[in-house]
Amino acid sequence: MVVKSYTGDILNFGLAREQYCAANPSKKNTLKFVVVGDDVSVGKKQGEIVGRRGLAGTVLVYKIAGALAEQGSSLEEVHEMAQLVADRLGTIAVGLEHCHVPGTGPTSTYLKADEIEVGMGIHNESGHSRVRPIPALPELVDKLLEYLFATPESDSDRSFLPWPKKGATRDCVLLVNNLGGLSPLELSSAAKTIAEKIGESGVNIERMLVGTYMTSLNMPGFSITLLLLPQPNEGNISKDQILKLLDAPAKTPAWTWTSGTQPKTSSSTSGLQGRIETSPQKGGAPTSNQFSDSVKRACQALIQAESEITRMDQIVGDGDCGTTLKAGAEVVLDALNKPEFASYGAGGSISQIGQIVGDAMGGTSGALYSIYLSALAQGLQDASSSNSGEPTRGQYAAAAEFALERLYTYTRARPPSRTLVDPLAVFVESLKDPDVHLEQAFEAAQRAAEETKNLPARAGRAAYVNEDAVKGTCDPGAWGIRCLLEGLLKGSK
Numbered sequence: 319m320v321v322k323s324y325t326g327d328i329l330n331f332g333l334a335r336e337q338y339c340a341a342n343p344s345k346k347n348t349l350k351f352v353v354v355g356d357d358v359s360v361g362k363k364q365g366e367i368v369g370r371r372g373l374a375g376t377v378l379v380y381k382i383a384g385a386l387a388e389q390g391s392s393l394e395e396v397h398e399m400a401q402l403v404a405d406r407l408g409t410i411a412v413g414l415e416h417c418h419v420p421g422t423g424p425t426s427t428y429l430k431a432d433e434i435e436v437g438m439g440i441h442n443e444s445g446h447s448r449v450r451p452i453p454a455l456p457e458l459v460d461k462l463l464e465y466l467f468a469t470p471e472s473d474s475d476r477s478f479l480p481w482p483k484k485g486a487t488r489d490c491v492l493l494v495n496n497l498g499g500l501s502p503l504e505l506s507s508a509a510k511t512i513a514e515k516i517g518e519s520g521v522n523i524e525r526m527l528v529g530t531y532m533t534s535l536n537m538p539g540f541s542i543t544l545l546l547l548p549q550p551n552e553g554n555i556s557k558d559q560i561l562k563l564l565d566a567p568a569k570t571p572a573w574t575w576t577s578g579t580q581p582k583t584s585s586s587t588s589g590l591q592g593r594i595e596t597s598p599q600k601g602g603a604p605t606s607n608q609f610s611d612s613v614k615r616a617c618q619a620l621i622q623a624e625s626e627i628t629r630m631d632q633i634v635g636d637g638d639c640g641t642t643l644k645a646g647a648e649v650v651l652d653a654l655n656k657p658e659f660a661s662y663g664a665g666g667s668i669s670q671i672g673q674i675v676g677d678a679m680g681g682t683s684g685a686l687y688s689i690y691l692s693a694l695a696q697g698l699q700d701a702s703s704s705n706s707g708e709p710t711r712g713q714y715a716a717a718a719e720f721a722l723e724r725l726y727t728y729t730r731a732r733p734p735s736r737t738l739v740d741p742l743a744v745f746v747e748s749l750k751d752p753d754v755h756l757e758q759a760f761e762a763a764q765r766a767a768e769e770t771k772n773l774p775a776r777a778g779r780a781a782y783v784n785e786d787a788v789k790g791t792c793d794p795g796a797w798g799i800r801c802l803l804e805g806l807l808k809g810s811k
Contacts, residue, residue, distance in 0.1 A: 320379050320400060322372025323355030324441065325729065325777075329685030332728035333676050336692035340669050343699065350397040354379050356407035356543065358465045359437025359446040361475035367730045367777040370478070371439050374495040374532040375407035375543040378564070381573070385566035399563070402555050406546045408479045410465045411438040412458065413445065413497060413539030420535075436462070438497065438541075440534045455508065459515050459542075466544050467519065479546050486549060489557060491525045491564065492516060493543035498533035500540060505529075508540050516544075524557070525564055529574035609664055609708065610654055612806050613671070617647035619805025620798060627801070631794040633787065634775070639794040642683050646675040664709050669695035683795060686725065686738065693724035715749040722746050731777040734769065736788075738795035741766040745803060756807050767792060767800035 321331040332351075339346040355370030383400035391399075413435050416428040419442060429435055429448070437446025453461070468476040482488060494509040509528040516523060524547060532541075547557040620643045628640030653659055653674055662670055668691050676688030697717025698709055709717070722743060731737045733744065741763040748759035770793040774785050 319349060320352050320354060320376065320383065320404075322376050322440075323353050323357075323369050324371060324439075325368065326682050326685060327372065328353060328728045329682055329689060330676075333672075333685045333688045333692065336689050336696070336724060337669075337673060337676075340672075340692045340696045340699075343696070348393065350393060350400075352379065352383075352397065352400045352404055354404045354407065356404070356409040357437070357439070358408045358410050358468070358476055358478050362478075363475055367735065369730060373409040373411060373440060373543070374493060374541045375404075375409045375545065377495075377531045378407065378491065378493060378543065378545050379403050381568060382560060382563045385563040385568070388566070399555060399560075402548075402553070403545065403560065406480065406548075407543065408466045408546070409541050409543040410436070410462045411440075411445075411495075411497060411539060411541035412436050412462060413438045413534075413537050414452075415499075415538050416442050417498060417535035417537040434458070435539075438534070438537065438539055440497075440532060442534055442537070455511050456515070459508075459511050462542055463512075463515055463519070466542065479544065481546065482549055488521045489524050489547040490516075490521055491527070491545040491547065491561075492523045493527045493531065493545070494529075495532055495541045495543065496530040497537040497539040497541060498530070499536040499538035505540060512542055524561060527574060529572075531572065531574075609667065610660070613667075614651060614654060615805040615808050616802045617651045617805070619801045619808075620644060620647040623798070623801040627794045627798055630791050630797060633791045635794060638681075639683060639798065642679045642681060643798045646679040646684065646687065649674050649678040665695045665698035668698065683798075686729070686795075689728060690721050690725050690742075693721035694718060696724075697721055711749070712752070715746075718746045718749055729777070733766070734773050735777050736770045736773040736775045736793045736796070737777050738793070738799045740770055740773075740793070741796050741799045741803070745799075760803050760807050763803050764800050767796040770796045 319331055319335060321327050335349055335351060338349065353369075354372045354376040356373050356375030357365075357371040360370065379400050382403050383396050386399050387396045414429065416435075428444075430450070432451045434449050434452045435445035435447070436449060439445070449458075449461070452458075464473075465476055466479065467481070468478070469481050470477045492513065494505065494512055496505045500508075505528060509526070513523060513526060521544075545560075547560060548555060550556075624640040624644040626640070627643060628637060631637050631639035650671055653670065659667060659670070672688045672691030672695060675691065676684050678684070679687065694717050697720035698713065725739075726732070729737075729739070731739045733740045744766040745759050745763040748754045748762050749756075771790050773793075775788055775793075
């Protein structure tokens with residue numbers, strides 16, 4: 319699985335992985351996960367939590383790893399190649415304007431007529447900085463290449479690419495990507511200038527790709543991607559291996575092929591075989607009324623808290639957290655009323671709920687909840703095989719800890735981070751101690767949720783908002799966990 323390093327992408331691909339593992343535990347080692355973060359615009363310090371975004375360089379990972387897989391190489395070999403390419407990528411993007419979001423007015427603008435934005439992403443988020451007035455193309459390219467050519471000596475905060483020492487041969491693959499709104503004439507002009515500037519720097523371009531590979535709808539801008547090729551005798555994978563895979567033919571309409579030699583065409587085709595079953599496994603103890611009642615109370619608590627959570631999210635986020643949680647709660651309530659739901663047992667029920675909320679909620683929240691619940695179901699599998707009744711508190715505690723560790727695989731947020739992780743982690747830790755009553759565990763989680771109003775945002779959308787604007791307002795995701803736990807534990811001992 320090759321995933322662009324955006325929170326939603328990582329979470330939703332991670333969700334698919336966890337659901338597959340939950341439904342097919344014997345095949346959990348047949349999946350490999352590569353996260354591509356090739357953005358060089360945001361420094362290491364600022365991007366410590368959210369990480370580098372996945373941009374157009376991801377296309378090169380797709381192509382090279384895909385060609386190796388097509389040759390019949392092993393999963394381990396393909397994973398090694400994909401990871402190496404991902405680790406040697408750098409991309410910087412620039413735009414004259416943001417894209418036009420469907421449904422908004424045609425006159426909506428973000429930038430002034432004499433401004434340009436550097437460090438653009440592909441999801442229409444603001445770039446890293448704005449330049450005014452707009453420089454001539456050669457000067458602009460010089461500025462962009464400074465980001466890509468950064469070394470520990472010149473800019474340690476952005477030295478992402480492993481550039482060799484001065485005097486060593488430096489070979490690369492250049493990808494000039496249209497973000498969606500440039501004409502071929504404009505893109506070609508930019509590509510010519512970029513290639514000339516790179517050549518003047520002493521870097522040899524082994525392959526040059528110019529086209530529309532990864533867009534942000536109709537954004538008028540372009541991105542520059544460099545794949546720094548390995549030095550001779552540097553590791554197990556050579557420059558020639560990578561170039562041969564890049565040159566290999568591919569029958570995809572958007573792949574604009576450029577190569578030093580004409581590759582041989584192939585009539586072979588490949589396709590996906592088989593389907594993955596993700597239905598929960600029935601068997602074991604039926605879901606108890608106590609379990610169903612607890613989940614219903616949790617859902618009702620989220621529904622009742624919708625307006626409060628929405629108000630918080632309108633201040634620190636994009637305003638939809640409350641309605642998203644409410645939508646997930648409503649579909650879970652509907653599912654609990656279906657007769658077949660009771661036959662799944664605790665683990666199967668939680669696995670089913672994980673899939674339901676992922677589909678209903680979508681976005682970051684849906685993926686976070688769904689990943690955690692899918693992993694929680696995995697953690698309870700042993701409990702269902704060793705215990706004929708409802709899982710014990712100790713088994714729930716162990717499963718909750720396992721699920722939290724799995725969630726950490728897909729997010730860099732760690733407490734205290736002003737996210738839903740804060741109260742969740744506190745509750746999981748409290749649950750492990752048999753001397754801590756459930757009411758005390760909830761109170762600890764509630765304090766953690768309340769404390770988020772005093773924390774700086776280091777992850778999530780609030781990380782992009784002015785710190786003064788979010789201070790004094792609890793994180794809506796954390797408050798949602800607090801409300802869920804309150805409903806879940808009401809009446810429990």
